[in-house]
Amino acid sequence: DAGVIQSPRHEVTEMGQEVTLRCKPISGHDYLFWYRQTMMRGLELLIYFNNNVPIDDSGMPEDRFSAKMPNASFSTLKIQPSEPRDSAVYFCASSTLAGPSGANVLTFGAGSRLTVL
Amino acid sequence: AQRVTQPEKLLSVFKGAPVELKCNYSYSGSPELFWYVQYSRQRLQLLLRHISRESIKGFTADLNKGETSFHLKKPFAQEEDSAMYYCALSGAYSGGYQKVTFGIGTKLQVIP
Numbered sequence: 563d564a565g566v567i568q569s570p571r572h573e574v575t576e577m578g579q580e581v582t583l584r585c586k587p588i589s590g591h592d593y594l595f596w597y598r599q600t601m602m603r604g605l606e607l608l609i610y611f612n613n614n615v616p617i618d619d620s621g622m623p624e625d626r627f628s629a630k631m632p633n634a635s636f637s638t639l640k641i642q643p644s645e646p647r648d649s650a651v652y653f654c655a656s657s658t659l660a661g662p663s664g665a666n667v668l669t670f671g672a673g674s675r676l677t678v679l
Numbered sequence: 680a681q682r683v684t685q686p687e688k689l690l691s692v693f694k695g696a697p698v699e700l701k702c703n704y705s706y707s708g709s710p711e712l713f714w715y716v717q718y719s720r721q722r723l724q725l726l727l728r729h730i731s732r733e734s735i736k737g738f739t740a741d742l743n744k745g746e747t748s749f750h751l752k753k754p755f756a757q758e759e760d761s762a763m764y765y766c767a768l769s770g771a772y773s774g775g776y777q778k779v780t781f782g783i784g785t786k787l788q789v790i791p
Contacts, residue, residue: 565722593776604685604783605723605765612776653723657776665776666711666769670723 566671568654574677580642583674585654586635593665596629596639597653599673605653611637644678651675681706683768685782692756693790700751700785702740702766711777712742712749713767723765726751736760756789763787 567586575581587594596608609619614631622629626645631637641648655668682705692698704710714726727735729742729749740751749766765784770777 597781605781607778607780610776618778655723659776666779667713667725667728668779672722 566654566656566669568652568671568674570674571672572675572677574679575644576679577645578643579678580640581644581648581676581678583639583652583654583676585637585639585671587637587654587656588658588669589635590660591656591658591669592634593657593659594631594637595655595657595668596637597655597670599651599653608639608652641676644676646678649677681710681768681770681778681780683766683780683782685764685766685785687785688783689786689788691788691790694758695755698751698753698756698760698787698789700764700766700787702749702751702782704747704749704766704768706747706768706770708770710742711769712740713769713779714738714740714749714751715765715767715781717763717765719762726764756787758789758791761787761789 569584592613595610598606608621609629611631629639651673653673654671657665657668659665684703686701712729715723716726717723727733738753740749742749763784763786766782767779769779
């Protein structure tokens with residue numbers, strides 16, 4: 563398994579543009595998480611899904627952010643319109659209850675570094 | 680509410696010196712604690728978890744419920760230990776997912 567796959571790795575866009583980040587979790591994992599990493603706030607959970615259903619989106623900063631998981635192998639995080647303060651690294655992670663470590667041990671993707679000018 | 684505090688954003692030590700990365704937590708129930716590490720240009724990955732009671736790459740961490748701490752220690756720092764370290768907390772595993780909260784992270788810099 564190639565692990566959690568995220569794209570794009572780097573995105574530079576202008577304020578006001580729509581940004582879509584993509585994630586493919588590990589096959590068989592039933593939990594998917596979106597985190598945002600910044601110097602000031604560290605790693606913040608934005609939203610997580612269980613079996614493709616959003617469970618907790620209380621970390622989504624505002625309505626400009628939305629996330630979907632149309633099937634077990636794909637999720638998107640969308641920012642529309644983007645603002646400079648959205649610049650950060652966005653991580654996707656997945657986990658499974660079925661593993662020996664349970665769902666609390668996360669496997670992370672490489673991250674998508676977003677810069678909004 | 681659950682909270683993880685890592686008081687140091689940057690910790691610099693000389694090669695061969697002991698390392699202690701501090702982590703304190705706040706949680707009303709029975710916690711599970713983790714350390715994750717992110718080496719330069721690599722993915723964030725699990726380093727160790729308290730229930731495993733393992734030593735990984737020479738690192739150990741003991742859960743101290745009295746002091747609500749889970750400090751990460753290594754007796755002799757190596758240059759390859761330079762990385763970003765995150766302490767994380769969840770509720771004790773009970774057959775379902777328990778929300779994982781991360782600290783702000785500590786950057787460890789080992790000076791040759």
